[in-house]
Amino acid sequence: MSFRERAMVPEPEFESYYGRPILKQPTWKTPDVPLYLFLGGLAGASAVLAEGAALTGRPALEKVARLAAAGGAAGGTVALVHDLGRPERFLNMLRVIKPTSPLSVGSFILAPFGALAGAAAASQVTGVLPRLGRLAGAGAAALGPPLATYTAALVANTAVPAWHEAHRELPFVFAGSGAQAAGGLAMMLVPTDQAGPARRMALGGAAVEILAAEGILKKGLVAEPYDQGRPGKLMKVARFATAAAAAATVVGGRSRVLSALAGATYLTASLATRFGVFEAGLESARDPKYVVVPQKERLARKQTGGAAAHTAG
Amino acid sequence: MSTPVESSLWGRLDDPAADAGYADHPKRKGFFTDTSVCIGCKACEVACKEWNQVPDDGFLLTGMSYDNSQQLGASTWRHVAFVEKPIDVPAPVDLGMPTIGSEDQGAVSGDAGVRWLMSSDVCKHCTHAACLDVCPTGALFRTEFGTVVVQPDVCNGCGYCVPACPYGVIDLRKEDGRAFKCTLCYDRLKDDQTPACAQACPTESIQFGDLDELHERADRRLAELHEKGVDVARLYGRDPEDGVGGDGAFFLLLDEPEVYGLPPDPVVTTRDIGSIWKHVGAAAGALVAVGVASFLGRRR
Numbered sequence: 001m002s003f004r005e006r007a008m009v010p011e012p013e014f015e016s017y018y019g020r021p022i023l024k025q026p027t028w029k030t031p032d033v034p035l036y037l038f039l040g041g042l043a044g045a046s047a048v049l050a051e052g053a054a055l056t057g058r059p060a061l062e063k064v065a066r067l068a069a070a071g072g073a074a075g076g077t078v079a080l081v082h083d084l085g086r087p088e089r090f091l092n093m094l095r096v097i098k099p100t101s102p103l104s105v106g107s108f109i110l111a112p113f114g115a116l117a118g119a120a121a122a123s124q125v126t127g128v129l130p131r132l133g134r135l136a137g138a139g140a141a142a143l144g145p146p147l148a149t150y151t152a153a154l155v156a157n158t159a160v161p162a163w164h165e166a167h168r169e170l171p172f173v174f175a176g177s178g179a180q181a182a183g184g185l186a187m188m189l190v191p192t193d194q195a196g197p198a199r200r201m202a203l204g205g206a207a208v209e210i211l212a213a214e215g216i217l218k219k220g221l222v223a224e225p226y227d228q229g230r231p232g233k234l235m236k237v238a239r240f241a242t243a244a245a246a247a248a249t250v251v252g253g254r255s256r257v258l259s260a261l262a263g264a265t266y267l268t269a270s271l272a273t274r275f276g277v278f279e280a281g282l283e284s285a286r287d288p289k290y291v292v293v294p295q296k297e298r299l300a301r302k303q304t305g306g307a308a309a310h311t312a313g
Numbered sequence: 314m315s316t317p318v319e320s321s322l323w324g325r326l327d328d329p330a331a332d333a334g335y336a337d338h339p340k341r342k343g344f345f346t347d348t349s350v351c352i353g354c355k356a357c358e359v360a361c362k363e364w365n366q367v368p369d370d371g372f373l374l375t376g377m378s379y380d381n382s383q384q385l386g387a388s389t390w391r392h393v394a395f396v397e398k399p400i401d402v403p404a405p406v407d408l409g410m411p412t413i414g415s416e417d418q419g420a421v422s423g424d425a426g427v428r429w430l431m432s433s434d435v436c437k438h439c440t441h442a443a444c445l446d447v448c449p450t451g452a453l454f455r456t457e458f459g460t461v462v463v464q465p466d467v468c469n470g471c472g473y474c475v476p477a478c479p480y481g482v483i484d485l486r487k488e489d490g491r492a493f494k495c496t497l498c499y500d501r502l503k504d505d506q507t508p509a510c511a512q513a514c515p516t517e518s519i520q521f522g523d524l525d526e527l528h529e530r531a532d533r534r535l536a537e538l539h540e541k542g543v544d545v546a547r548l549y550g551r552d553p554e555d556g557v558g559g560d561g562a563f564f565l566l567l568d569e570p571e572v573y574g575l576p577p578d579p580v581v582t583t584r585d586i587g588s589i590w591k592h593v594g595a596a597a598g599a600l601v602a603v604g605v606a607s608f609l610g611r612r613r
Contacts, residue, residue, distance in 0.1 A: 017394060017574030018377050020384060024481040027472035048604035056608050085470015085490025089450075092469045096451040099590070100322065100583045103473050104449035145597035145604075152596065153589045157447060157582050158476040164582055167589045171596030179603050197607040204603035285476060292571045295578040302578075 012221065014296065016288040023159055023285040032083040034278040036076045037151045038271050040110070041178025042185065043072025044148030047117055049182050049201060051141035054134060058194040063124055064186050065198075069140055070121035073114035073147075080110075102153035109147050116140040148178035155281060161291060162284030163277075165222040172212035173277070177270045179205025180242065184266025187249075187259050199253045202266045206246045209273065210239065221293055225280035234276030241269035322441060323584040326558050329440050333455035341459035342502060343524040344511065344562035345531050346433055348573075349538060349546065351518040353431035357391040358382060360513035364498065365390065368486070384574070385434055387486035390495040391510050394573050396430035432573050433519055435510070436461070436482045436495035437550055438561030441581040444474035444483050444494075452492070459524070460497040460561055468492050479557065479579035497561070524561060531565060543567070549575065556580030 016022075050065035081090045093107040117140040123133020152174040156167035163170070183202025187195050213235070217223050226235050245265035252258030284290045321332055330338045361367065370388040375381050378395040385392045442461045445453040452467035453474060463474075463483075470490040474483045483494040498508035506512075511521035520527060531548055538546040545567050550560030556579050570577050 015569060015572050017396065017572065020574055022481050022571070022574060022576050024386075024475045024478065024484050026476040027485045028476075045600060045604070048600065049607070052604060052608040083471075085472065085485050085492075086468070089469035092450040092452075092467060093471070095467070096449075098446075098449065098451070100446040100586055101449045101473065102589075103447065103471060107449060145600040146593070148600055149593045149596040153593045154473075156589050157586060158473075159443065159479040159579070159582050160476050163476075164585070167585060168592050171589075171593045172599060175596040175600040175603075179600060183607075200607040201603055204606060205600075208599060208603065281476070288571070288574075291576050295576055296571075299578045 012289060012293045014289055014292045016292060020288065021286050022288045022291045025285055026158070026160065026282060027085075028278075029083050030275075030278065032079045034275045036079040036083070037155075037174070037274040037278065038177075038181065039072040039076035039079065040151050041148045041174055041270065041274070042181040043069045043076060043113070043117065044144035044146070045175075045178040045182035045201065045205070046072060046185070047113070047137070047140040047144030047147075049186060049198060050120070051137055052197055053194075054137060056197075058197070061186055061190045061194045061198060064189045065182065066117070066121040066124045066137060068182060068185050069117040069144065070114075073110065073117050077110060077114055100157075102150055102157050106147075106150045106154060109143055109150055113140055113143040113147050116143065145175070149175050155277065158281075159291075160281045160285045161222045161294060162225045163281045165219060165294075166216045169212045169215040170277070173209050173216070173273065176205040176207070176209025176212060177273045180209065180245075180266045181205075181270035184245065184263040184270065187263030187266070189263075192254050192256055192259050195259060198263075199249050199259070202263070203246055203249050206242045206266070206269075210242060213239070213273075222284070222290060225283040225290070226276065229283060231276045231278075231280035231283055234272045234279065238269045238272035238276055241265050241272060245269060322446070322586065323581060324558060325553050326440050327553070328459075329455055329558075330457055330459045335457045338457040338459075341524040341561065342497065342521070343438060343459075343527055343560075344435060344497070344508070345520045345522075345527040345565070346435065346562065347518050347520065347531070347534060347565045348430065348432040349518075349534075349543070349565055349567055350516045351393070351431040351433055352516055353379065353393055353395055353429075354515060355382075355393050356513040356515060357433050357510035357519055358389070358393060360509040361391045361495075364501070364509035365496070367493075385436070385480075385482045385484075385494075387484040387489075387493040390435065390493075392434045394430075394432045394434055396428075396432075396568070396572055398428050398430065398568070398572070399426050400428045401426065430567055430573070432564065432566065433510070433514075434573070434575070435562050436497070437480055437557070437563070438495075438497055439581065440553065440558030440561070441583070442557075443477040443479060443581045443583060444492075446581070446583040446586075447473045447477040449473060456499055456502075458497070458499075458502050460499065460502075462496045462499050463492055463494060465491055465493070477582055479576055479581065527563075531563065534565060538565075556584070 046065045046068035053062035081087050098104040116136040120133050120137035149171045152170035155163040179201050183198045186198035245262045248262035368388050380395040382389050438460045452464045468491040507521050511519040549566050550563035553559035
C-alpha cells in the first residue's frame with residue numbers, strides 16, 4: 001500500500017550469512033529486565049523525593065516515597081534474581097567488583113540501597129529508631145540517582161547497536177523516566193497540598209526524558225528500532241503519555257482527580273519507555289543490517305580519512 | 314600516550330596474559346583458520362563435541378545449505394559455515410570440438426555458477442574481550458595462555474556476556490542456565506596438547522600454535538595466495554590495532570567477513586566505558602538537580 005508510511009531512508013544493501021543475525025539475541029527475559037529498569041528508576045528517584053519531603057516537612061509525601069523506594073528496590077531485586085540462569089548463585093554478583101561491568105557496579109549500588117531504603121521505610125512505618133531511619137533514608141537518597149541511571153550503562157555497555165550508540169543519551173532518558181515514575185506515583189497517592197514537589201519532579205523528568213529521547217531518534221539507521229515495529233509503538237506511547245501527563249500536571253495539578261490521573265499516566269509512560277528501549281535492543285541484535293552497514297561505513301571512513309575516523313569516546 | 318589502564322581496555326596490547334596479572338606465563342596461544350583449504354568436513358565440530366562433552370545442539374536440518382549447526386552457541390563451539398554464492402562464469406568459448414552428448418555437464422547440474430566457501434568459525438579469544446570485561450562474577454577469566462575461559466562453577470547465568478560479544482559467540486545453555494563457549498581446550502593446553510579441533514582437521518585449515526608464529530605463517534600464506542592471483546584473500550582478526558586489539562583466533566577469508574556471518578569491524582564495547590560512566594554520572598547529577606529544584610520555590 002503506497003499510502004502507508006514510506007521509509008525516509010532507502011533500505012541499505014548489504015551482504016550477510018543467509019540473513020542470520022551476527023549478534024546473539026540478549027538472553028535477558030521480558031518482563032524481568034525491563035521491569036527492573038523501571039523499578040530501579042522508580043526506587044532511586046523516590047529516595048530523593050523522600051529525603052526532600054523529610055527535610056521540608058511533608059510527612060504524607062515522605063511516607064509514600066519511602067515505601068516506593070523500598071518496594072521498588074525489593075521488587076527490582078526479585079526481578080533481577082529471577083532473571084538469572086542460576087538464581088541460587090545470585091550472591092556471586094558480590095564476589096568481585098569490576099568498573100568495566102555495570103552489572104557488578106550496579107549490584108554494589110542496589111544491595112546497599114535496598115538495605116538502606118528498607119530500613120528507612122521500616123522505621124517510617126513502625127516509628128522505631130526514627131533517627132537511624134532518617135540516616136538510612138539519607139544514605140538511600142545519595143545512592144538513588146546512581147541506581148536510577150546505572151541501568152543505562154548496563155544496556156549501553158553491550159555490542160547491541162541501538163543500545164551502545166545511544167550511550168550518551170540513555171542515562172538521561174533513564175534519569176528522566178525515573179523522576180517521572182517517582183513523581184507520578186506520589187501524585188497518585190499523596191494529597192495535592194503535599195504533592196507539589198512530586199508534580200515538579202515528574203514535570204522536570206518529562207522534560208529531560210523527551211529531550212534525550214529526541215537525541216537518540218536523530219541517529220539514523222542505528223536508531224531505526226526505536227521508531228519501528230513494537231518498540232517503535234512503545235516509544236510513541238511513552239512520548240504521547242509523557243506529553244499528556246505533563247499537560248495535565250500544568251493545567252490541573254491541584255485537582256485531586258486530575259493529579260492522580262496524570263500520575264498514573266506518568267507511570268505508564270515510564271514503563272513504556274523501559275519496555276520500548278529494551279525491545280529496541282532486541283530488534284537491533286536480530287537484524288544483521290544494524291551491525292554490518294554502520295561497520296562497513298566506519299571501515300570506508302577509516303580507509304579514506306585515516307586516523308581521523310576514530311570517533312571520540 | 315596511553316596509560317596502562319587504557320591499554321587494558323582498548324588498543325594495541327601485545328601481552329594480554331601479563332596485563333591480566335600473570336608474571337610468568339607461556340606464550341600466547343591461538344588458532345589460525347585458513348578457510349581457503351577448508352573442505353567443510355566438520356571433523357572440528359565433532360572432535361570439539363567429543364572432547365569437551367558438549368551436549369547436542371538440536372538435530373535440525375536447515376535446508377539452506379549443508380550447514381545444520383547454523384551458528385556458534387553454548388553447545389556449538391566450532392561451527393562450519395557453508396556459503397553458496399552465485400557467481401558469473403563467462404560462457405565457454407565454442408572451439409568447434411566434437412562433443413559427447415548435447416549439453417555441458419556443469420550446466421545440467423546447475424553447479425556452474427555457484428561458488429562454495431567453507432569456514433570453521435570459533436570464539437575469537439579477543440585481546441580485549443568484552444565478555445570478560447562485563448562479567449560481574451569473575452566467572453570469565455584470562456588464562457596464562459592469553460585465552461578467555463568461563464568457569465562453570467562461578468557463572469550464575471546473568472547473561473551479560475551474551476549481548477556484549479561483538480561476534481555473537483557466547484550464549485546461555487537454556488536447560489543449564491549458564492554461559493558456555495570455546496575454551497581453546499584449556500585442559501589440553503595445560504598438557505601441551507593441541508586443541509581437539511585443530512588435531513582433527515584433515516587439511517590443516519585449523520592451525521594451532523604460538524600466536525606470533527601463526528601471524529607469520531598467515532602473512533606468508535596471504536602473500537602466496539595474492540601471488541597466485543587470489544586477490545580476494547584477506548586476513549580477519551590479524552590486526553593488533555583493530556577494535557578488539559586483534560583476535561587470538563584469526564582467519565584467512567575469501568570474501569567479505571559479513572558473507573561468513575562475521576562483523577566487518579567489531580569494537581569491544583568497553584572501549585567506551587569511560588564515556589558511558591561519565592554520562593551516567595552527569596545524568597545522576599541531573600536527577601539530583603531535578604530533585605532539589607522540585608523542593609525549591611513555592612511551599613505547597
